[in-house]
Amino acid sequence: EPEVTQTPSHQVTQMGQEVILRCVPISNHLYFYWYRQILGQKVEFLVSFYNNEISEKSEIFDDQFSVERPDGSNFTLKIRSTKLEDSAMYFCASTGTGGGSYNSPLHFGNGTRLTVT
C-alpha cells in the first residue's frame, strides 16, 4: 500500500538555524498538509497546499514558515529561524480528494521529531 514518507525521522538544530523537513506524499494525491504535535499536546494544523499554492494556514504558520513542492514529488516545510518552541513532532499528510468529494481520509507519515536547542 502506498504511504507518505518523511525524512529525517529526527532533526536536532540550534536556535536561529534554518531547517527543512521533507515529505513525499502519496503520488496521486492532490492535497498536502503539515501538522505539528508538541510533546504531550494535541495535533495542530499548520498549512494545507493544493495546486501549487497554500489553500489554508493557521495562525501558527507565520512568516518563519514556508512550504514548497519543488519537483512534483517532494513537499517541504521550511522554518527559517528556529525557536525553542518549535520543538515538536511534525507530520506530513496527503489526501486524494478532489472535485468536492470528501471520502478520502488523510494519510500521515511517521513524522519528524524536531528538537531545537
Next chain:
Amino acid sequence: AQSVTQLDSHVSVSEGTPVLLRCNYSSSYSPSLFWYVQHPNKGLQLLLKYTSAATLVKGINGFEAEFKKSETSFHLTKPSAHMSDAAEYFCVVSRTGNQFYFGTGTSLTVIP
C-alpha cells in the same frame, strides 16, 4: 463552522473489557468523520471512517464507531480491550474534503 470534542482526555480499562471513546462533533453540513490511532512515538494511523454510507462503521483491530446524527456523536467502541490498544486516539471531522479538524485526543490505558 466545524469542531470536534473528545469528551475524555484519559480512559482506563482492564484488558478484556469494553472500550468506549467518546466524540461529539458540530457541523453545519453532513460531515465525514474519522478515528485515528497514534501509538507511542509513531505516526497517525486511520482506524475507520464514516462517509455517509452505513452509520455503523467497522475499522481495523476490532474497533467500530456509530454515527448518530441526532446526538451529533461518533463514539469509538471495541468489545474487548487488548494490551496493544493502549495509545492515543483522535477523532477528526471533515466537511469539504480538504479541511480536517482534530479533537484533542483521548489517551487509552489498558490495565493487565
